[in-house]
Amino acid sequence: MKTGTLKQILLITDGCSNQGEDPIAMAALAKEQGITVNVIGVMEHDVIDEKGMNEIEGIAMSGGGVSQVVYAKQLSQTVQMVTRKAMTQTLQGVVNRELQQILGGSKKVEDLPPDQRGEVMEVVDELGETVELEVLILVDMSASMKEKLPTVKEALLDLSLSLNARSGDNHFSVFVFPARKKEVEKVLDWTPNLGSLTSIFGKLTTGGITPTGPAIREALTYFKKKRSLRSLFSRDDESFFEESV
Amino acid sequence: MMMNHSLKNQFNVKPGTLIEGKWHHNQYRIIKELGFGANGIVYLAQFRNQSVALKMSDNGMSITSEVNVLKSFAKVQGSALGPSLLDVDDWQQRGGQISFYVMEYIQGPDLLTYIQQNGRVWVEVLILQLLNDLHTLHQNGWVFGDLKPDNLIVTGPPARIRCIDVGGTTIQGRAIKEFTEFFDRGYWGLGSRKADPSYDLFAVAMILINISYPKRFNKTSGDLKQLEVMIKGKDELKKYEGTLIHALKGNFSSAKEMRTAMLQFNQPHPNHKTRPPQRTQTQTRQSNKSVSRQTYTKKKKRSGLFETTLIFIIISLLYMFYIYGQLT
Numbered sequence: 001m002k003t004g005t006l007k008q009i010l011l012i013t014d015g016c017s018n019q020g021e022d023p024i025a026m027a028a029l030a031k032e033q034g035i036t037v038n039v040i041g042v043m044e045h046d047v048i049d050e051k052g053m054n055e056i057e058g059i060a061m062s063g064g065g066v067s068q069v070v071y072a073k074q075l076s077q078t079v080q081m082v083t084r085k086a087m088t089q090t091l092q093g094v095v096n097r098e099l100q101q102i103l104g105g106s107k108k109v110e111d112l113p114p115d116q117r118g119e120v121m122e123v124v125d126e127l128g129e130t131v132e133l134e135v136l137i138l139v140d141m142s143a144s145m146k147e148k149l150p151t152v153k154e155a156l157l158d159l160s161l162s163l164n165a166r167s168g169d170n171h172f173s174v175f176v177f178p179a180r181k182k183e184v185e186k187v188l189d190w191t192p193n194l195g196s197l198t199s200i201f202g203k204l205t206t207g208g209i210t211p212t213g214p215a216i217r218e219a220l221t222y223f224k225k226k227r228s229l230r231s232l233f234s235r236d237d238e239s240f241f242e243e244s245v
Numbered sequence: 246m247m248m249n250h251s252l253k254n255q256f257n258v259k260p261g262t263l264i265e266g267k268w269h270h271n272q273y274r275i276i277k278e279l280g281f282g283a284n285g286i287v288y289l290a291q292f293r294n295q296s297v298a299l300k301m302s303d304n305g306m307s308i309t310s311e312v313n314v315l316k317s318f319a320k321v322q323g324s325a326l327g328p329s330l331l332d333v334d335d336w337q338q339r340g341g342q343i344s345f346y347v348m349e350y351i352q353g354p355d356l357l358t359y360i361q362q363n364g365r366v367w368v369e370v371l372i373l374q375l376l377n378d379l380h381t382l383h384q385n386g387w388v389f390g391d392l393k394p395d396n397l398i399v400t401g402p403p404a405r406i407r408c409i410d411v412g413g414t415t416i417q418g419r420a421i422k423e424f425t426e427f428f429d430r431g432y433w434g435l436g437s438r439k440a441d442p443s444y445d446l447f448a449v450a451m452i453l454i455n456i457s458y459p460k461r462f463n464k465t466s467g468d469l470k471q472l473e474v475m476i477k478g479k480d481e482l483k484k485y486e487g488t489l490i491h492a493l494k495g496n497f498s499s500a501k502e503m504r505t506a507m508l509q510f511n512q513p514h515p516n517h518k519t520r521p522p523q524r525t526q527t528q529t530r531q532s533n534k535s536v537s538r539q540t541y542t543k544k545k546k547r548s549g550l551f552e553t554t555l556i557f558i559i560i561s562l563l564y565m566f567y568i569y570g571q572l573t
Binding site: 122165 | 268283305306309310312313316333334335342344418419420421426431432437438439440
């Protein structure tokens with residue numbers, strides 16, 4: 001099976017957006033482009049209100065991803081779990097579509113007898129291990145996130161540790177929003193390792209607004225840019241995930 | 246452990262519920278909940294007057310993945326690596342279809358509870374058993390992954406440690422599927438999350454530490470130094486210090502090697518309260534036997550020499566008397 005690149009946005013936030021486009025619509029736009037959007041809501045002592053909660057679940061749902069609301073302390077374990085879960089989910093979708101092509105109709109893995117399902121799962125496991133992965137991390141820098149930033153940094157380092165244990169390649173990049181003069185700012189360009197994050201995170205300043213929607217929109221163009229740059233080098237990187245998702 | 250409470254609320258299967266499989270049509274009556282984790286809920290159930298454990302999840306793929314592991318364990322002869330698999334099926338409900346599998350019910354307290362109830366003398370025995378099982382597991386190309394006291398049950402008598410929850414069990418060389426921070430070498434900055442035998446051995450060392458610190462502790466400096474300080478803080482850990490540090494550093498290449506190290510540690514202390522493990526016992530017994538046989542033959546030789554001399558003296562005396570008699 002030819003493996004393409006799995007593209008994910010990981011949004012780490014602690015509440016509601018309050019500026020720009022509807023983030024739920026932007027997540028739907030991402031999904032249309034074959035990019036999965038996962039959301040992690042971080043709580044400290046405060047509890048995320050219902051409106052924030054609905055937004056978090058809404059973004060993940062329309063972005064075809066996974067969402068989870070956790071206390072800052074549990075962030076590390078959650079970030080890697082959510083990313084992996086979303087990967088498996090996407091790969092499962094791909095395998096399901098392949099199955100439909102072979103078997104015809106609307107057959108899904110779940111419709112197979114348990115024994116055959118095991119063989120399909122082995123394929124999904126194998127793909128999850130070897131597939132190339134791009135994760136664009138979007139970190140909410142609104143004022144209330146300030147004290148959670150060290151934990152976020154830890155969690156991201158932990159994520160790169162988990163994913164780099166796979167045999168497939170990983171590319172991470174980190175964006176923060178709001179930035180000093182614009183809505184979104186790139187703080188770390190595509191890199192296989194998040195180790196350099198330590199020095200960057202100390203310098204970041206938090207702001208007042210939360211433009212989640214515009215941040216997602218901007219992030220999407222960054223995936224695109226990368227792809228077009230790739231095509232300049234005439235590397236055939238047409239991923240079937242994009243077509244099929 | 247702390248996640249997916251939503252999942253728990255989702256099915257809420259009440260005791261007495263009858264679960265019938267869509268494919269194999271076996272009927273299971275739910276008795277009670279045994280526990281839940283990130284990947285589903287385990288129930289105690291009744292099947293033809295037999296107690297079984299039934300695991301359900303809304304994530305059918307994680308059920309399938311665990312079933313794959315249990316199936317491959319079943320091929321390893323005479324192993325007690327995980328619970329034996331009895332059935333795999335789907336349960337159709339108003340909300341849709343829920344996948345489940347049925348396994349042998351392993352009854353007993355978890356490792357920490359067992360040691361609290363029966364005393365520290367059991368630590369060594371159980372850890373040696375565990376290392377033996379891990380060795381078999383590793384030889385078959387697997388790594389257990391999510392090794393922690395909560396996933397270890399002591400059945401018996403006779404006391405026997407068993408692993409439950411194979412959700413983290415990973416093929417060697419791949420990324421560990423599931424782990425718990427305290428027992429994960431990546432969390433302590435002491436290695437990668439690639440599945441290799443030493444990943445499990447790190448967790449075994451942390452289990453020994455956890456037995457002495459039942460409430461566990463938080464990461465401060467989060468490196469070998471912090472763990473060394475914790476080991477030195479307890480007398481019962483200090484005696485395994487060498488073995489523990491070796492395992493934490495990932496220096497043991499196999500579970501058997503770690504097991505041997507733990508056994509060797511026992512040898513210079515014959516007065517040690519815990520019973521020496523069997524293999525060493527037979528070894529010493531054998532060597533004892535051979536030693537005594539040697540001394541026995543030596544004695545025999547020595548007494549033979551003595552006999553010969555005695556006979557020689559007596560005969561020569563008698564000859565002297567004879568000569569003397571002839572002369573007079």
